[in-house]
């Protein structure tokens with residue numbers, strides 16, 4: 001079966017590695033992935049800021065781009081949530097009953113971990129990632145979608161990966177879209193606490209299913225020279241054991257810049 | 268002796284001051300953290316919690332749908348039980364009614380049970396202006412009142428104060444308004460409570476008129492209910508000769524049996540207790556027992572406007588438990604005063620602008636944006652108010668009220684909508700960001716893991732980059748990579 005990849009506007013421009021990781025991962029699992037080139041943005045930034053009229057043309061574009069696919073996969077909890085819960089609102093605003101119908105009939109959209117666990121029925125995706133990792137459940141994947149323990153089950157099945165607990169994990173990181181700049185001081189105050197919890201976890205890599213939240217937390221972690229890296233769940237799940245020709249030396253296994261940290265074949 | 272929320276700046280500005288207040292941050296983090304854990308524990312005990320929430324929401328929805336009928340029924344029941352019913356369209360009318368009742372009885376003071384409705388209408392200030400002292404008798408309200416301070420929480424209005432501050436306020440102020448605090452008062456909770464008890468006791472015993480709100484009003488029987496923890500409410504509701512209750516018209520429940528659901532939902536959500544210590548109920552006048560003159564002021568003050576809003580009307584289900592405040596990560600850091608209203612936190616961010624109207628005041632219009640839309644409030648709300656949904660809805664109303672104005676945000680969103688409604692235009696924009704990415708490829712600053720990042724940037728980018736590094740844009744967009752490599756099938760499939 002062929003799934004349409006909704007890469008998201010943010011990943012498209014800023015984090016193409018995440019998109020490539022989804023492609024690598026799904027192909028490895030025998031899924032044919034297509035990237036409908038007509039796609040742009042699901043419209044979430046407009047809807048969440050109150051610009052419903054501005055989201056209407058984006059919704060039309062989205063529906064056209066993904067017409068005919070059986071399923072759509074998106075490496076973002078918040079974009080999946082927007083498609084599922086906000087597109088109808090945008091369609092109603094347009095006053096076009098055809099658009100409302102098109103939203104109702106659109107193919108189901110799955111956040112990556114939902115697609116892997118619920119549709120493909122896999123938990124062990126054959127990944128290898130020998131690092132100490134902690135996982136931040138982003139608010140929209142946690143509360144809007146209810147992905148539950150799917151992401152952590154996927155992570156626990158990754159070979160070499162050690163999953164450590166994140167204190168106060170379910171608390172919002174403070175990103176919140178335009179909130180991050182409109183209320184930047186509050187956003188940063190929330191992010192500072194999240195970053196502190198990440199450091200307390202003792203993890204080397206912070207993983208989440210949304211690059212938007214990771215840009216925010218990662219920006220703080222990087223600014224404070226914390227030595228903690230952020231990575232999208234897809235990139236961890238795409239990583240595989242490098243083919244090693246000679247006997248491994250100690251340095252290769254422990255260096256953070258080693259081949260194992262890159263998503264297998266994607267870069 | 269009263270402070271006012273008038274003149275509170277827009278949320279981001281008000282929040283800045285609060286964020287810099289170290290003691291406030293600590294007090295709030297501690298207090299909300301404690302009550303959050305208590306709530307989670309007692310809610311976790313109830314297997315049927317979700318069904319209770321659904322029942323609570325459904326009961327309130329049905330009541331609101333037939334509010335006209337139930338209100339008339341309530342008036343009839345109350346009148347039959349010997350109470351006098353007054354209707355108040357707005358704050359001014361409600362205040363006038365209460366002031367007039369106090370005047371008729373020739374009193375220059377009233378004792379008060381903690382009540383959000385009377386705080387909303389500024390009753391204490393109106394009474395004060397008429398030469399009548401309104402004594403708050405709830406401990407936290409007393410602290411706020413004596414400190415000439417503003418409430419910052421629905422349930423615990425002095426949540427921003429710690430006990431050393433409370434001790435200082437008691438020592439300084441109590442003597443000016445009645446029985447002074449003992450000179451050797453310490454900041455142990457038991458001593459502070461004892462000082463408050465002694466101070467309030469003489470007021471309870473002296474007052475002729477009491478003013479309360481109500482948590483619930485039962486249409487079928489004309490019964491009002493007040494739920495509280497300290498017993499001060501019970502004193503006010505039973506000792507004085509005259510009792511005036513100001514009740515928002517959304518406080519109705521149709522039947523006595525409906526209280527069953529709400530008296531389970533409220534204490535667990537509110538104080539994190541299985542049941543609150545004092546639940547007082549009264550039905551009009553009972554000869555020889557309690558107040559012999561009972562008034563009920565039914566208050567609209569914007570509620571029918573909220574009811575007219577199809578998305579926003581769910582806010583009228585609110586039972587003022589304050590669970591949404593306690594769990595809100597924004598409230599925890601900014602405190603209640605930043606919201607500029609007696610209703611702070613998530614419920615305040617939707618209720619205040621709806622009660623007062625959207626689109627005409629920058630402070631009110633900033634409230635729906637005072638949220639990261641994390642959804643924690645919806646998760647805990649005992650009557651399932653989808654606060655994030657209403658926030659987004661109100662943002663739409665704010666934007667619609669200012670459409671066509673040459674605001675930076677309007678122009679930016681229009682431009683983004685234009686660029687993102689066509690894939691070729693999106694690709695062109697990404698080419699520009701890709702070129703920037705290639706130029707900045709050699710940047711020295713690296714995030715952990717090796718990606719190039721930029722530090723603090725000038726101009727409008729400062730709001731983001733003041734504290735957060737900015738990732739250098741990817742030299743090649745995903746779209747361009749897919750086209751160049753046929754989705755990784757051509758060439759080596761690698762990134763540029």
Ligand code: SF4
Nearest residue numbers: 585586588589591648
């Ligand atoms: S909105 Fe819900 S959680 Fe918040 S105070 Fe009202 S009832 Fe409680």
